[in-house]
Amino acid sequence: MDKYISVPFDQAVSDSLKAGDYVYLSGTVYTARDAAHKRMYEALQKGAELPLDMKDNVIYYMGPSPARTGRAIGSAGPTTASRMDKYAPALLDLGLRGMIGKGRRTREVKEAIVRNHAVYFGAVGGAGALLSRSIVSSEVIAYDDLGTEAIRRLEIRNFPVIVVVDAAGNDLYETAAAEYCRE
Amino acid sequence: MRIFDVAEITRNIKEMCIEANYSLTEDMVSVIREAAKNEESPLGRRILNQLDENMKIAGEDQVPICQDTGMAVIFMDIGQEVHWEGGFLEDAIQEGVRQGYQEGFLRKSVVGDPFGRVNTGDNTPAVIHYQIVPGDSVRITVAPKGFGSENMSRIFMLKPADGVEGVKNAVISAVKDAGPNACPPVVVGVGIGGTFEKCALLAKRALTRPVDQRSGIASIRELEQELLEKINRTGIGPGGLGGTTTALAVNIETYPTHIAGLPVAVNMCCHVNRHAVRVL
Incomplete structure (x- = not known):
């Protein structure tokens, strides 16, 4: 079913989401992909502060193409989440509420999602032009030297995602494919 | 000269x-639209329609x-x-x-x-x-x-005794391992024969062949068709979220090989199978 929710959100909201729900997100999310995750992870290991508070926030695994003049952002679809699997449990344990990406997650990440009442959303890979229309503004807030991999604060409006792994640990990638398998 | x-x-x-980067070739546009009509999963159809919409927006907004x-x-x-x-x-x-x-x-x-x-x-x-x-x-x-799909590509150095069944298993296993990560529906480029690097190059080249153009070799044409049907029975579907459209095409290129080998490369490509061709 289709749901409309605002981000950031708390545990009551994440617990209400079920794998397979089609959700339109509005509010604020943060982008981070490979290089930003590596840098945040190293900062945590050194006991340094992170450039953003994880509590109840949602990270979008995305590195945009450059914006044309007068536009908020360029093409802006999800990247493969599994490359962030090494780093995600540590961020979830700090209160990260949700992640937007595409592709499978490891058992460790799914356990951290359940443990922290979080959620993993899938956005449609390769639909970067369509998704860019749901992004109202974009501002680099950290790691500017990483270019497309910098951390950005995005204001989004009715950004379409699908709940892939819910707080109970259900994984849509496993159940949905089984439903249509005719081997 | x-x-x-x-x-x-x-x-x-x-x-x-x-x-x-801004527009797909006509054959890719048609095959995605056709898939949107035939997909059995409602969510799958919704995703395929979004991919069609995405291509239109790329042109209208001048966004890749x-x-x-x-x-x-x-x-x-x-x-x-x-x-x-x-x-x-x-x-x-x-x-x-x-x-x-x-x-x-x-x-x-x-x-x-x-x-x-x-x-x-x-x-x-x-x-x-x-x-x-x-x-x-x-x-x-x-x-x-793009590397979402490139990362899911594989090379298999099969034995001659593995034969065509070995090739089929290799291709299907690569597609299943890729699952949602490669941004399905995918185009599967397959190179068979040659050496280790030659089969990879054949697979890459295969992706640049129009998806509505089948192999000129009858047996390979049948293999392309059979593999496409098998892949679309895996259930992976658009976005990996279940459905009957997991691949849009399987393009196979072959080359002579050594008496001791049967190299197979599977180069995965997402539905944004881009290429531009010019002859000067």
Whole structure:
């Protein structure tokens, strides 16, 4: 079913989401992909502060193409989440509420999602032009030297995602494919 | 002999990098629209319709189809009667990529060293494959390759005794391992035969063949069809969220090989199977 929710959100909201729900997100999310995750992870290991508070926030695994003049952002679809699997449990344990990406997650990440009442959303890979229309503004807030991999604060409006792994640990990638398998 | 100024190559490569990233070829557009009509899963149809919408928006808003505008893979099929002037051909090609990615608002996704991982800032260097062909024309293919699907590609050094069944199993297992990560529905490029590197190159080339054009070899044509049907029975579906459209096409290229081997490469490509072709 289709749901409309605002981000950031708390545990009551994440617990209400079920794998397979089609959700339109509005509010604020943060982008981070490979290089930003590596840098945040190293900062945590050194006991340094992170450039953003994880509590109840949602990270979008995305590195945009450059914006044309007068536009908020360029093409802006999800990247493969599994490359962030090494780093995600540590961020979830700090209160990260949700992640937007595409592709499978490891058992460790799914356990951290359940443990922290979080959620993993899938956005449609390769639909970067369509998704860019749901992004109202974009501002680099950290790691500017990483270019497309910098951390950005995005204001989004009715950004379409699908709940892939819910707080109970259900994984849509496993159940949905089984439903249509005719081997 | 035909004389080319390398500046002409720079200009063409620049335009082709932009063209490939903003619009798919007609065969790709049609096959995605056709899939949206035939997909059995309601969510799958919704996703396929979004992909169609995405292509329209890319044109209207002048936004690349996908933010991963790829590492530029370029095939240069050069007639042996051609002579180059005005500089070094490879420099001219790299300059075309540099200008195209800059002027086309395309993402710079290339790091200069696999371990240092500092972005080169202009998406160079491209990966260039040269081939000398008869005649005096130059055929350029620019195929920007995203890494969501590239990362899911595989090479299998099979034994001759594995035969065609071994090849089928290899292709199906690569598609299943890729699952949602490769941005299905995918186009599957398969190279069979040659050596370790030759089969990979065949698979990459196979992705540049129009998806509505089947192999010229009858047995390979049947294998393409059979594999497509098998892949679409896996249930992976659009976005990996279940359905009957997991692949849009399986393109196979073959080459003679050694008495002891049966190399198979599977180059996965997402539904944004981009390429621009020009003959000069």
